[in-house]
Amino acid sequence: MTVTLFHNMVCYYHPDKPAAGLCKYCQRGLCSECATRAGDSLACSGLHEEQVRAMEVLMQKNILQSKRVGSDYIRNTIFYGIVGLLFTAFGASQLRWLGLQAVIYLMIGLALLWAALANYLESRKYK
């Protein structure tokens, strides 16, 4: 009944030995004898080492892609910064003529500048 659960808890190749970990490729249980380190993960020794290494390389590419997200934050920082400054400057210059309406422009501008700052801080995490 619980075969699927059970086969991950013992070594696939030595059903009498407890599993030390799972092969990243085939998800089978491996004892310390059968497990080989491939990057940060375990692999069936001599069987799935190449596959797991290839998966590790794919993971590395994902990390590189998240660096591209970092430049998105910089683009957002510039966009929110410019629009925020325009709203703030417009609101400040119209404060005398428009009163409360200008205050709303000012508040939108400050909120956009705040968003720019948040994006800037976020972009620094990807450095």
Ligand SMILES: [Zn+2]
């Ligand atoms: Zn084994």
Ligand SMILES: [Zn+2]
């Ligand atoms: Zn395997």
